[in-house]
Amino acid sequence: MAQPRISKAKRRKIAIFLRCMGISFAAWLLFAVSTVQTYTINAGISYVNIPEKKAFHPLQSDTVNIRMKLSGWKIFLKRLHPDTPHIQVDLSGLKTRNFIVFTNQLGYVNRQFPSDNQVVAVSPDTLYFDFSKQTQRKVPVRPVYDMQFKKQYGIIGDTRANPEYVTVTGPLEDVANIEYLETDTIKGINVGADIRTVAYLNKHQKNNITIYPTFSEISIPVGEITEKVVELPLKVENAESYTSVRTLPSKVKVAFLVSLKDYNKWSSRDFEAIVDMESWEKNKVQSLPVIITKIPDYCKLISVEPQNVDFFVRR
The missing domain is CATH 2.170.120 (RNA Polymerase Alpha Subunit; Chain A, domain 2)
Structure with a gap:
């Protein structure tokens, strides 16, 4: 069925109507804004x-x-x-x-x-x-940071704040609950050198306390790190009920990340690896998991080989 054609006169009227609507809308919008x-x-x-x-x-x-x-x-x-x-x-x-x-x-x-x-x-x-009642108290500064390091770089020492303590003044009940004050988050991307910056202290929305000083100078030592492997003798804990306990192997290899400047500082004496006989007594496991109970600060554990060891018990 053929559709009725719109005459030129009707098209002209529709165009005029739409134009008027557009002008009216523009005028209303201009008035509104x-x-x-x-x-x-x-x-x-x-x-x-x-x-x-x-x-x-x-x-x-x-x-x-x-x-x-x-x-x-x-x-x-x-x-x-x-x-x-x-x-x-x-x-x-x-x-x-x-x-x-x-x-x-x-x-x-x-x-x-x-x-x-x-x-x-x-x-x-x-x-x-x-x-x-108003009171004063000195509390330690705790730096907060969120950083991404260059490949093979990381924090290699203690983070320090200057001053280490600040004075908090306010209501007794509020000040007594403040054990420390955190800084605003220190951020960094592709970090490969020591960081020294001034960070303001975060009140955590406690508007009724005052802090002096309101900021602290933060120093974060950053350096190159590398992998090191040490061999540790295994210690057996909770074995008092047995005449002897022997593990196979008797030593494990521990891989960890350490700063280059401290590479020769740490040795097997600074680590400790144990197995716990309670794991066998309680769970009747077939092999004992190796647990690292001692590791120096700023050394990051990578792996322990083997992670589980066989054992022989003599009652």
């Missing part, structure tokens, strides 16, 4: 101007909702690439009371955003704090 609207985002908070000799506990979450006036275009971009901003809260008012009102700090909050992002309200508007 240029109009200032109210938009709500979540934000984390941190504290500044903390009163001296006062320790506090926030009695609410460490995030707030911020209502701000933005153009439609900026709202569109924020929805495409959402983020969580961070704002500072001025606690100087806690010298005379136990709460902070955001309405009184809108000017301070707005200065933390671009001039065309106007903050009109923060929810909750009032933050409450519970005061407690």
Whole structure:
């Protein structure tokens, strides 16, 4: 069946209609992106101007909702690439009371955003704090790192922090639970030389404590490593119930990675390999697994040959 043909007049009307629709949509879109609207985002908070000799506990979450006036275009971009901003809260008012009102700090909050992002309200508007006894404690610094080394390179010594200890000040119940402070993660790719860097200390979201100093200089010795093989005599443990226990073989070969500068430092005396007769008594195994119980620091075990040994028991 032949389809009806559309006349030129109708095609012209459809084209005009579609053109008008396109113009209307473009005009609406231009109006939408240029109009200032109210938009709500979540934000984390941190504290500044903390009163001296006062320790506090926030009695609410460490995030707030911020209502701000933005153009439609900026709202569109924020929805495409959402983020969580961070704002500072001025606690100087806690010298005379136990709460902070955001309405009184809108000017301070707005200065933390671009001039065309106007903050009109923060929810909750009032933050409450519970005061407690303040104390100080020195805790060690623990470096945290995530590095990828060049082939045949690795850490060859103790990682050092300067200072090794920092002073933590805050509420007694919080400070007492802090055994150490970790640094922010030190990262590296294709590392082949010693690392010396300054790393800031991580509060782990404890905004009611202060740290002095807030950073530490971290030194990580990195060097070339190589493989070394030593032969170890096997020791037999938990064999008191037997007259004698003999393993076949009586020695094992241990392969490990060691730094070139320490290659001659370590020998078989610095390692220990054992077999445990409890494995046979409890599980009736046919051969005993070899267990390495002693290995020097910064030596990485590669293999043990053999991993299991036969044995003879005389009762």
